[in-house]
Amino acid sequence: MIAALQILQSGDVSARKMTGSWAGAMGHTQFIPTSYLDYAVDYNGDGRRDIWSDDPTDALASTAAYLSKFGWVTGMPWGVEVILPEGFDYTLADRKILRMPSDWARLGITDTKGAPIRDFGSASILLPAGAEGAAFMIFKNFEVLERYNTADAYVIGVGHLADRLRGEGPIKASWPRGDRALTFDERKELQDRLTRAGFTTKGVDGRIGPNTIDAVRAYQVAKGLTPDGYPSLRLLERLR
Numbered sequence: 342m343i344a345a346l347q348i349l350q351s352g353d354v355s356a357r358k359m360t361g362s363w364a365g366a367m368g369h370t371q372f373i374p375t376s377y378l379d380y381a382v383d384y385n386g387d388g389r390r391d392i393w394s395d396d397p398t399d400a401l402a403s404t405a406a407y408l409s410k411f412g413w414v415t416g417m418p419w420g421v422e423v424i425l426p427e428g429f430d431y432t433l434a435d436r437k438i439l440r441m442p443s444d445w446a447r448l449g450i451t452d453t454k455g456a457p458i459r460d461f462g463s464a465s466i467l468l469p470a471g472a473e474g475a476a477f478m479i480f481k482n483f484e485v486l487e488r489y490n491t492a493d494a495y496v497i498g499v500g501h502l503a504d505r506l507r508g509e510g511p512i513k514a515s516w517p518r519g520d521r522a523l524t525f526d527e528r529k530e531l532q533d534r535l536t537r538a539g540f541t542t543k544g545v546d547g548r549i550g551p552n553t554i555d556a557v558r559a560y561q562v563a564k565g566l567t568p569d570g571y572p573s574l575r576l577l578e579r580l581r
């Protein structure tokens with residue numbers, strides 16, 4: 342609230358034009374007032390940091406300033422779709438396991454054309470829909486985009502859209518069609534059932550974080566399932 346009033350006081354925008362969502366996210370890329378004060382820039386040089394205008398120049402430059410501040414590495418992808426080799430050890434698809442692309446290449450991981458991925462920096466393997474869906478090698482810039490929104494689907498959506506604007510092709514792998522995301526209550530039930538089965542999720546909050554993924558994976562290993570750490574509906578049904 343104070344930050345919003347400071348924006349008005351600075352004269353960058355009039356109260357009438359200062360529109361936003363119910364939670365205060367404003368302009369083309371949904372800055373909250375405190376982010377605006379910290380990162381907004383007047384890139385077109387008209388003396389106002391105008392993220393609301395039909396001209397998106399200031400909004401995009403302000404977003405670039407935000408990403409830069411949080412460590413965006415120029416020239417590094419957010420992620421690259423990859424093909425995993427036959428017999429891949431799915432316990433390696435873990436955000437905590439970081440290796441250089443050349444090390445992943447030694448395990449047989451390639452891009453969708455069969456070529457090794459350049460050493461942009463250390464990377465982990467992400468399976469947003471489990472072993473049945475697309476696989477990505479993700480880099481530090483993935484984490485930077487998570488500063489906006491931590492959902493994998495969000496980061497992949499934004500990153501993929503940027504790739505497509507640059508002329509790259511669609512994601513090659515198909516996604517599991519018969520699958521659906523678990524509801525909040527189902528996620529809590531999954532956590533509760535895993536914990537009672539001896540695979541603690543360290544709390545039952547309906548949020549799928551590292552502890553829940555670790556518990557899913559431990560359960561999958563114990564039951565001889567593909568250990569992709571993915572909390573699918575099928576897994577919940579099995580626990581029932």
Ligand SMILES: [Ca+2]
Nearest residue numbers: 383387389391
């Ligand atoms: Ca401006």
